[in-house]
Structures are given as C-alpha cells and as structure tokens.
Amino acid sequence: MLELSDIGVRFGGLRALDGVSLSVAAGEIVGLVGPNGAGKTTLFNVISGNLRPQRGSLHFDGADIARVPAYARARRGIGRTFQIPQPMHTLTVAENLAVAQRFGAGRVDAHAAEEILDLVHLTGLASRDAATSLSLAELKALEVAKALATRPRMLLLDEVLAGLEAVAKRRFTQMLAEIHARYKLAIVIIEHDIETISTLCPRAAVLNFGQLIADGTPAFVFSQPDVVASYTGTVPDA
C-alpha cells in the first residue's frame, strides 16, 4: 500500500532522514520507534505531504504521490494525527468531524460521525468547543476521530498516547485495536512505550539519526544491539 524508497530530508546541515526505505501493507499495524530527534515525525510529515523530501520516492496504492499536496493525500486515504493535538479552532467537536467528512471523504454522514464519536468515547461532547473545553485525552481522541472521519485507508498516529496516565493509555490502546478491527486500516504509530508497541503492533521499525536501523517483530527488533544502544546511548559490541 505505502512504498517509501531512499527518502532523504536535510534541515541545513542536519540529516533528518537519510535513505529511509519502508513499505506498509494494507491492514498492517506498524510501530515506529526511536529516540527523540530520530526523524519519526519528519517521516510522518513526508508521508502526509507536509514536507517534501529532497530525495527518494513515495508511492501510495501504486501511484507516485511525491508531488501530491497534503490535502489531496488526505483525500486519497492518508489520515494523520499531530503530536500536539490540533483541533480546528472555533469549531465544535461535531463541526470538526463534519469538515473532515465533507472535505476528506467527500460527504457529510451524521450516522458515521456518531459511530466514530462512540468509538473514540467522545459521545456526549459533540457540541463542545473543540479547542477550549476538552481534556488532553479527549483532544487526542478527537485527533483520531478527525482522521477517521476522512475515511482513511492508512492512519498515521503521532504519539497519541504521550502524556496520558496508565489507565487512559490502556483504554486508548484498546480503542486503537477496536478501530483497526472495525475499519481494517493500515496503521503506523509513533510511540515510545515498548510495552504498548509489543501489545498493539505485530511489526516495529526503528529510526535512529534519520536512518532505519531495524524492522521486524517487536521481540526481534528490541533484542537488536543497535536498537538497545540507540535507546541507552551505548555503543554496540562489534
């Protein structure tokens, strides 16, 4: 479904992404991990069209999307959330979903919106002002709901569990599993918590200093010396 090949992004002298190649199949859940500054969010920005890479190719469903703008990628089925929740200001929760449905999915479907709100546990908050009256957990749920309202086939979740306390995190993880089961989406999730990745994702990919250093099952990936070293800051044995 998604094919990234030799993606390179530089910010001045900094190589944010350096030759990253990654493919994600339809319906697959992939955990994207790595230390802070490894290039995870930059990779999401490249996939969603918020950032154009200096080199490499991107294909989604076989089509070259390198020059497709962000809004058009959303319409093609790439939904995303932001690390810092970005509700649409001045709009209610229901209006946030309506705008996402109208422009991302092509039509407003009140029944589908209710179903999504129920799934992310925001039922009853539809008339609330999205930017000013929601808790962090609710804002994160709204991020997911907005992305779902565009009827995506691939969901990019950028640290949606960060900042949540343990119970809320477990609930959220369960919710993501339900979303995957119901919509059969491909999901790529950036997450620091290894336990969550191991629970939710059959596959994990690890970025460090802009390079993909491991890709496989969580058990395999987290046993790799390079990966352990990237997290602990030690140098792996030769």
Added chain:
Amino acid sequence: MAARIAASFAFAVAAYALVPFAFSGNLYLMSMIVAALTIGGIALAWALLGNLGGLVSFGHAAFFGVGSYASALLVMKAGWPIGISLLAGGACAALAAVLMLPALRLRGPYFALAVLAYAHIFRIVATEWKGLTNGAGGIGNIPRFPVVLGYDFSSKTGAYWIVLSLVLAFALIYAGIRRSHLGLALRAMHDSEDATRAVGVNSTLAKASMLFLSAFMTGMMGAFNAHYINFLEPDYAFSGLWTMLPIVAAIFGGYRTITGPLIGAVVVYLLDQLVFKAMMPIGHQIVLGALLGAMILFAPQGLQSIFARRLPRLRMTSASGDA
C-alpha cells in the same frame, strides 16, 4: 424562526419603503445614504476576506477602481447594457485579483503591504493607459442607470434601491458561505491551517476563492458608483479612501459580524458628513479618528457588540415592564 422571518420582513419594508418615503425629498441626505451603503458594500466584502479568508487587505481600492472602469468602458465602448456591465465590473475585479495570487503565500502585514503596492500599480496603469482610460483627464458622461418600467433608476431613490439590493445580496451570500462547511473550514483555518489541510481542505484554493469573491463584490460596488456619479478619473476611482473608509466602517461596526460593517458604514459616514462636518467644516475627520480610537480601546468588537450587550437588558426590562 417565525420571529426572525417577521423581523427580516419588517427590516426589508423599512429599508425599501420607509427610508425613501421619509427622505426622498432631501436629495442631499439620500445621496449621503447611497454613499454610506456603497462604503458598506465594500466594508462587507473586506470583512468577508478578513473573517473567512483570514487576509487583511489594504488594496480594495484596486478592485473598486477596476470595477468602475471596466463597467464604464464596456457600456461606453462596447455598448453593453448597464445591468450586465455591473456583473462584468465585478468579474474584471475578480480577474484582477488573479494577479494577486502569489501574495497568498504571504501572511499578516506582508500580505497587506503586497496588496497595497499592487493597488498602486492599477492606479498607475489607469493613469498611463490614455488610449483606453483617457488618463488623468478621466471619463465623463458615463451612462446613468436606465428607466425601467417607467421608473427612472438614475434618481437618488432608484440608485438607493440598486445599492441596497446589492448590499443585501452580498450579505446573504456572506451568511450562506459562513454557515456552509466551507465557511467552517475557512474560520478554522486561521489558527490551524495544518489541521484543516490534514483533513482534506485545499486551504490555498479556499482562501483564493474568498479573495475572488471579495474582489467581485468590491468591483460591483465600483461599477455601481461609476454609473451613479457619471464621472471617473484614476485619482478618484483608485483613491486610498475606498480602502480606508470601509476598513474604518467595518472595525467601527464590528468586522466579525455580517451586519457590523453595514451598521458601521452608515453610522460612521452619516455621523461624519452630517454631524462632525457641520460642527467642524475643516478637520472633521479628527473627531471620527478619535471616536474610532476610543472604539478600538473600549469596544474592540465594535458597535455590534455594544448592541448585543444592551439588547438582552432592554428585552428583560421590557418584559418585566409588561408583566
């Protein structure tokens, strides 16, 4: 809902019938009201661009001037009927806005300054393209509004009805867009453009469409004015006053609302021309400036917000009085 329809009907009757009935004998006052509504139409177009497009323009004089000249020239040189040329004036102003598209990449004061510079370019073109516009000499004897079904629309009352209809049509279009999903997305875009793009909103096209619509409306007001005053010259048609007065009116009335710019235009222009000018024939704008400054300091949401705060109290007082 029924109360709202009744209120709208009462307003329409008052605007279309009572104002001409009360003031048609005073041609000076009618001409002031027509001028106030002309400024109100531009103020509404300016506020639409600001509220929905999120763009602050200092260049609406360019759209007004292009609309004026386009309509006058199409009637005089191509023989178009005035009704069609009014629309064509708006369309030409929207076309002129196409040249501003590169400026949409800019934000805040940078966009405002780019548009201000752009407005000057049109003024220079109108002055120098003597073969078409007669340059600084201007164009005289621009055809007036015609007689339709025996009624002379070139009269003050006829012009009043035309400009009132244009302004109300603009207000309805503005209200329709604001209520639509496009309106919701546009309002949300100001503070969260990445978020709107991520759900499929083509933010550049959305902003551009508001720029075109605002230019179209302003161009139509310019076209109306050309046939109302029957004379054009570049320094008048592209005057900075066609930018500044509507901005002052919109801010005074409350630019976040639809009725605010209209109320602001009528109050500001009539106060200035009928009251302040009578008190201070020279320098009367100083009073207006001071009033605007006070309004920004003490009621930044404009007159509309003062009415909104006062009205519930008045209703409550009236209700308790009735009881």
